Amino acid sequence: MLVLDQIHTYYDRIHALKGVSLTVQQGEIVTLIGSNGAGKSTTLRTISGLLNPRMGSITLDGEPIDHLPAHEITRLGISHSPEGRKIFARLTVEENLELGAFARKDKPGIREDMNRVMDLFPRLRERLHQRGGTLSGGEQQMLAIGRALMSRPRILLLDEPSMGLAPLLVEQIFRIIENINEQGTTILLVEQNAHVALSIANRAYVMETGVIVLEGPAAEVLASPQVREAYLGG
Amino acid sequence: MTVTTYSSTPLPRRRKSAAHWVLRALGVLILVLVIWRVYTVGMAENYPASFWISQALNGLVLGGVYALVALGYTLVYGILLMINFAHGEVVMIGGFAGFFALQFFTAIGWLEGSAALVAFALLLIVGAGMLASVLTGVTLERVAYRPLRGAPRLVPLISAIGASLFLQYSVLLIFGVSPRVYQKPALIAGGFRVGDVFVPYTGVIIFATSLLLMLALYLIVQRSKLGKAMRAVAEDKGTAALMGIDVNQVIVFTFILGSALAGAAGVMLGFHNTIVKFNSGFILGLKAFTAAVLGGIGNIPGAMMGALLLGLIEAIGPSALGIPTEYKDIISFSVLVLILIFRPSGLLGEVLSEKKA
Numbered sequence: 001m002l003v004l005d006q007i008h009t010y011y012d013r014i015h016a017l018k019g020v021s022l023t024v025q026q027g028e029i030v031t032l033i034g035s036n037g038a039g040k041s042t043t044l045r046t047i048s049g050l051l052n053p054r055m056g057s058i059t060l061d062g063e064p065i066d067h068l069p070a071h072e073i074t075r076l077g078i079s080h081s082p083e084g085r086k087i088f089a090r091l092t093v094e095e096n097l098e099l100g101a102f103a104r105k106d107k108p109g110i111r112e113d114m115n116r117v118m119d120l121f122p123r124l125r126e127r128l129h130q131r132g133g134t135l136s137g138g139e140q141q142m143l144a145i146g147r148a149l150m151s152r153p154r155i156l157l158l159d160e161p162s163m164g165l166a167p168l169l170v171e172q173i174f175r176i177i178e179n180i181n182e183q184g185t186t187i188l189l190v191e192q193n194a195h196v197a198l199s200i201a202n203r204a205y206v207m208e209t210g211v212i213v214l215e216g217p218a219a220e221v222l223a224s225p226q227v228r229e230a231y232l233g234g
Numbered sequence: 235m236t237v238t239t240y241s242s243t244p245l246p247r248r249r250k251s252a253a254h255w256v257l258r259a260l261g262v263l264i265l266v267l268v269i270w271r272v273y274t275v276g277m278a279e280n281y282p283a284s285f286w287i288s289q290a291l292n293g294l295v296l297g298g299v300y301a302l303v304a305l306g307y308t309l310v311y312g313i314l315l316m317i318n319f320a321h322g323e324v325v326m327i328g329g330f331a332g333f334f335a336l337q338f339f340t341a342i343g344w345l346e347g348s349a350a351l352v353a354f355a356l357l358l359i360v361g362a363g364m365l366a367s368v369l370t371g372v373t374l375e376r377v378a379y380r381p382l383r384g385a386p387r388l389v390p391l392i393s394a395i396g397a398s399l400f401l402q403y404s405v406l407l408i409f410g411v412s413p414r415v416y417q418k419p420a421l422i423a424g425g426f427r428v429g430d431v432f433v434p435y436t437g438v439i440i441f442a443t444s445l446l447l448m449l450a451l452y453l454i455v456q457r458s459k460l461g462k463a464m465r466a467v468a469e470d471k472g473t474a475a476l477m478g479i480d481v482n483q484v485i486v487f488t489f490i491l492g493s494a495l496a497g498a499a500g501v502m503l504g505f506h507n508t509i510v511k512f513n514s515g516f517i518l519g520l521k522a523f524t525a526a527v528l529g530g531i532g533n534i535p536g537a538m539m540g541a542l543l544l545g546l547i548e549a550i551g552p553s554a555l556g557i558p559t560e561y562k563d564i565i566s567f568s569v570l571v572l573i574l575i576f577r578p579s580g581l582l583g584e585v586l587s588e589k590k591a
């Protein structure tokens with residue numbers, strides 16, 4: 001459903017993506033792994049419209065979306081939970097979640113999704129009226145994912161949801177990501193933590209300095225000597 | 235394309251330079267002089283309590299209007315990190331529009347009608363001022379600021395000063411130097427007495443209207459969907475866009491809110507000062523800006539508090555210091571200098587940054 005074809009993205013004169021092509025099919029969990037600075041976050045930012053590609057095309061169900069501003073892309077059903085969580089620190093947890101549903105008008109549906117998010121992350125229910133900035137790192141990550149779900153996306157882009165979290169919490173978050181996927185949301189997961197990401201993904205892309213160097217079913221990528229050596233410590 | 239970064243690390247403390255200490259010493263000197271002056275001159279005059287009370291009431295009325303204007307600075311600063319130096323002119327244009335509406339309703343005789351009719355006409359007059367100001371503010375954003383978004387911060391500031399001069403001299407060209415005089419409807423021209431204190435009706439109406447508008451603003455920012463979007467955009471534009479928020483639309487909405495308050499302030503100042511002319515907004519704008527800085531720029535309750543405080547200082551100051559009221563502007567701007575020396579983040583600035591962390 002989502003197709004990137006030969007995408008080139010720049011930060012001024014820095015050529016960050018050099019012809020990235022990837023596809024995400026309905027219902028999949030696709031992971032994009034690679035070391036720090038490879039261009040994973042840039043890829044997600046380009047998809048969600050925070051950055052504009054200088055060349056190449058991005059289509060959603062065959063419709064080009066690479067020229068659209070970020071808020072319109074969100075309204076088309078692509079939700080991006082950015083690197084570093086970026087929750088609104090001065091707004092309450094509830095307000096953060098409400099903003100996730102900003103483009104929606106169906107009040108009952110929003111209520112329902114609010115409850116669904118709080119069922120996924122019961123901690124958020126306890127902290128509903130607290131300012132986002134007062135949450136712990138793990139809670140902020142839950143809020144960031146929950147907020148991204150509030151737009152009822154068809155595709156969820158997750159940028160390093162495991163960053164800075166204790167192993168136990170990482171495991172919990174990844175189970176929830178699988179759960180979200182089973183409920184019908186397609187997921188594009190960016191991770192540095194290749195092992196966990198590959199363990200839940202259907203397919204994987206490996207990125208290095210702005211290009212895709214390897215792609216295939218997650219199990220094959222996990223078994224490939226290249227990946228074992230570079231990301232999984234041999 | 236810019237990527238907004240989320241910064242949770244506090245700015246490094248700047249080393250205190252020699253100039254800093256000279257400024258501090260100067261500030262302390264000014265404060266000592268002020269206290270000495272109040273003690274030797276202000277107190278020596280022996281004004282009755284009723285005098286101070288009516289000065290204070292006057293200060294609150296003025297402060298309420300300053301608050302409406304200060305909110306415009308603070309809202310725009312909160313979202314764009316930019317001082318809209320043309321905001322005073324947005325107020326002035328509201329004042330002119332209010333004057334013409336007043337003339338119109340005087341001509342058709344509504345202002346000598348029943349109390350309800352007068353009230354309705356006054357409402358429409360304020361509405362006319364708000365409308366003119368909103369149109370001015372939104373045009374400013376579109377023409378003078380939006381094309382410069384993403385440019386270094388000094389650039390839109392210069393554009394704002396240019397816009398301020400452009401608006402002043404355009405009004406000068408069209409309406410000339412002579413001030414327009416607001417005639418109060420007979421019904422609200424008087425006042426009443428509480429003990430020895432005379433309270434003018436216009437003062438009460440202006441203060442009540444200011445408070446009501448501030449309450450409305452507060453509710454919009456805190457409760458409405460667009461208000462929440464405004465606060466999100468103020469924190470992080472990129473992430474706000476990921477929520478499906480049209481950032482440009484929210485910025486325009488911010489200018490609409492600020493300008494609407496400015497328009498109401500322009501009309502009420504017209505009634506309060508009885509005149510409006512091409513440069514009415516200039517000093518007023520600087521004062522409201524002072525009020526916003528006093529409260530902590532970008533902080534909404536801060537702007538309200540700072541403005542009320544500044545209004546009080548300005549009303550009580552000349553008598554307390556024993557200086558002629560024509561020089562009261564000196565007091566306001568000394569306040570600005572003193573805050574910038576002692577507490578650049580404003581009275582409520584610190585609280586905000588703590589909450590943000």
Ligand SMILES: Nc1ncnc2c1ncn2[C@@H]1O[C@H](COP(=O)(O)OP(=O)(O)O)[C@@H](O)[C@H]1O
Nearest residue numbers: 011014016035036037038039040041042043237
């Ligand atoms: N805001 C930015 N401005 C300039 N260069 C950037 C910016 N963000 C990322 N880059 C550069 O783009 C490249 C890819 O970065 P990024 O997409 O963040 O990598 P990853 O997410 O894989 O760690 C890096 O070389 C990085 O230095």
Ligand SMILES: [Mg+2]
Nearest residue numbers: 040041042083
């Ligand atoms: Mg990254």
